[in-house]
Amino acid sequence: MTQRTCLVVDDSLVVRKAARRIIEGFGFAVREAKDGQEALDACRAQLPDGVLLDWNMPVMDGITFLRAARAEFGPDHPRIVLCTTEAEIARIIEALSAGAQEYVMKPFDADIIRDKFTQVGLLEEVA
Amino acid sequence: MTPDSFNFLAGLVKVRSGIVLTADKGYMLETRLGTMLRREGIAGLDALALRLRAPRSEALAAEMVEALTTNESSFFRDGKPFEHLKKLLPKLAAARPPGQAIRIWSAACSSGQEAYSIAITAVGLGAALAGRRVEIVGTDLSQEMLQRAREGVYTQFEVQRGLPVQMLVKHFRQEGTRWQVAPELRAMVCWQAFNLLDDPRGLGRFDVVFCRNVLIYFDAPTKSRVLAALASLVAADGVVYLGGAETVLGLTDRLVPTPGERGVYEAARPAARTG
Known part of the structure; x- marks a missing residue:
């Protein structure tokens, strides 16, 4: 099986590094982007299997990226998991209706990322 | 010490x-x-x-x-039993006489995630249960845990373990950084203090029993006793779910593994029992 790929999108270097460490631990090849525009460029260069996506970022925010990605790449691929301090239920519903498959409310840890990646089919269920 | x-x-x-x-x-x-x-x-x-x-x-x-008392718990812990339950419940619903509820026991329910995961599974089946009522009994040794389970209030961290976000949005109400299980799900569960060492017959008969990751803390004679008690109160076409690391081998012949499934056990037919 070819190695799965994930794009981590967050304007915080600290969060990107933490997420990268966790997701690489699951066996993914990880790329990083610091805003929605960089993420869109990265997707055009090579579409990843999954995107871990912050909401509030300069240049282009997460929800704008999400809508653009769904319009350009379709509803199922890549799998997009929001990862944000935005924890209002209205925000969650907004992201889901814009085409996100899952939603992580920060702070997160490896267990939460593993659960969410499993639910969207990026990771196999551990027996 | x-x-x-x-x-x-x-x-x-x-x-x-x-x-x-x-x-x-x-x-x-x-x-x-x-x-x-x-x-x-x-x-x-x-x-x-x-x-x-x-x-x-x-x-x-x-x-x-x-x-x-060990209280580690998450929603839909280990996944598989709930997938199995999803297939089993419609069969049980079809097999029961009209008006009879399906009864499910979450033994050692801790803070209630297992019982609510069962409730979410049942509600999700909708019409496949043909209006059949599902009654869930959550028991635990700890009054503190029962109180937590009854309130059904979980931290942001807890609701992100095992629970798909679609289900969170559908079945929970947000209160600041905490999330409470919706009233219609809470109404499906009754909570009761119960020690697994005691005689469970007072709880009634069950179609399904979840007793996962509890037996590992008991010695062999206690395991045997608890397993025999579970076998005696589960329906002939019902099942008992045990934890992934648990087994009935050498402990009881009254429960046998369901072929092709892991962690799923059913009451042994009298003819299949030895000794």
């Missing part, structure tokens, strides 16, 4: 909960009982043992056992 204190405390825990604390679990006493010792103004575990040897220490003993 002196070995004498450890043996005394471990003995008390064994009698009251069935949980076997081996000598390597000394660290567990230290970490789990710290809060309680500070609250009670007790200097340490030796002092605790001394207090518990004295008369009228009933409440303190109960509190200690509660604090030591």
